Amino acid sequence: MDLIIPTHRIEQRLLSMPPVRALQLRLHHYDGERLHLVAPLAPNINDKANAFGGSLASVMTLAAWALVSVKLEEAGLEADVYVQDSMLRYRHPLYDELTAEAWLAPEQSWEQFLTSFRQRGKARAQMLARICNAAGTECCSLEGRFVALAPRED
């Protein structure tokens, strides 16, 4: 049950944002390493009857953001998580629901990230994400840097 509470809290934070509610996003799966978000195609469709690029970008960015946020929540740390930059590649049109999977880049570890955050009140995570279609073909991918900052004490 330990893992359920942070993911619920993150899903609530996601759904507190009007643009995220418009995507009709939900947290689909989290196994401790990879986090999956899913959104239906209908509210995210473009004029060519496939998934809108902006929605693909949003769902991948949010999956990565959510994974960083869950890792901090699990460790009992309060933080604001921001995306700093991202490289997005759109390879194939997607005609299925938008299922984004996010994970930490293999050259980094969550221990290192959390240690850095505890020591400096700030840490960076290099994240990867992708969306595959129902047949398993990768339709788009993200490489991005996310920063976690300890809340300022005003």
Added chain:
Amino acid sequence: MDLIIPTHRIEQRLLSMPPVRALQLRLHHYDGERLHLVAPLAPNINDKANAFGGSLASVMTLAAWALVSVKLEEAGLEADVYVQDSMLRYRHPLYDELTAEAWLAPEQSWEQFLTSFRQRGKARAQMLARICNAAGTECCSLEGRFVALAPRED
């Protein structure tokens, strides 16, 4: 009046997409070289009371997409325009409305792009976009490649 019809047509195409309607986007300005889209902050706000990263990405991507589409419409060419890849940088949180400005990268020309499209039924445009806050500070930017394809004759 020549320039008004293509921009109206593109705005209608934008607003035909449910995720774009959710952004409450409108075409703000087009001077033949730069195209501006604007969206209010309220439907695009995050949990930190500033503009949601996914909405920033969407509005910049759409401004670039719209400019490529308008250029093709003006030339009387029918095409499907897709984003292929984009590099997004988020520099400062935005607390104002989302006004995205898009333009062609300086190393390319629209003549070259349209000639290539007419000859091959396919052309690539390297696009730039940014969103500044009300004080004029650049909050985020996009560099992306867009491809225009002649509709397939099935």
